[in-house]
Amino acid sequence: DIVMTQxxxxxxxxxxxxxxxxxxxxxxxxxxxxxxxxLAWYQRKPGQxxxxxxxxxxxxxxxxxxxxxxxxSGTDFTLTITSLQAEDVAVYFCQQYYATPITFGxxxxxxxx
Amino acid sequence: EVQLVESGGGLVQPGGSLRLSCxxxxxxxxxxxxxxxRQVPGKGLVWVSRINSDGSDNVYADSVKGxxxxxxxxxxxxxxxxxxxxxxxxxxxxxxTRIDTSNWKVDHWGQGTLVTVSS
Numbered sequence: 001d002i003v004m005t006q007x008x009x010x011x012x013x014x015x016x017x018x019x020x021x022x023x024x025x026x027x028x029x030x031x032x033x034x035x036x037x038x039l040a041w042y043q044r045k046p047g048q049x050x051x052x053x054x055x056x057x058x059x060x061x062x063x064x065x066x067x068x069x070x071x072x073s074g075t076d077f078t079l080t081i082t083s084l085q086a087e088d089v090a091v092y093f094c095q096q097y098y099a100t101p102i103t104f105g106x107x108x109x110x111x112x113x
Numbered sequence: 114e115v116q117l118v119e120s121g122g123g124l125v126q127p128g129g130s131l132r133l134s135c136x137x138x139x140x141x142x143x144x145x146x147x148x149x150x151r152q153v154p155g156k157g158l159v160w161v162s163r164i165n166s167d168g169s170d171n172v173y174a175d176s177v178k179g180x181x182x183x184x185x186x187x188x189x190x191x192x193x194x195x196x197x198x199x200x201x202x203x204x205x206x207x208x209x210t211r212i213d214t215s216n217w218k219v220d221h222w223g224q225g226t227l228v229t230v231s232s
Contacts, residue, residue: 040218049208049225055218097217101174102160
């Protein structure tokens, strides 16, 4: 199975600040035939189901604010939130869908300082 | 609006069976592949099973293979997960999700249904 490791486990930042969350996969999730990394980022607020933010490592899901962006390829990925808003308080986790079993990072809890 | 609504969870004794349902609406269910995931409270999400659009191909996690069966009724826009020989470690919230096969992203999740296996 592909192991996904996120860092940090949690962070507390001030409103308006920029944050980055890292995700590393134990093997490449880059599909050579289309040169796309099969890596997604989700946001999960308390009591809610996961919400897809980013897929193919850097493609924003329709309706997701452009302060959310994803980058990376192969095994190393980053989720960036510019200008943190109060409604961004949530747990964020990465997911590889390159191979079954689909696997997830352990999550990063984001709080407001 | 895409909606996925799970039902059928509850308390069951070890060795028992349960059938989960996932009612889909707001999209053409028969053209989408679907996954089941589960999450033990306080733990991470775990993939359980996947089924293709016409139900002819399905895949399972090793932990449930031979005990769980995924199926679908495209005429009724409903996904199922038949769970047999249940164990305490199957206790979790179960989620059905939609797969966009144009890019393979998992783009919509249900709200989940809790399965508790305990005597």
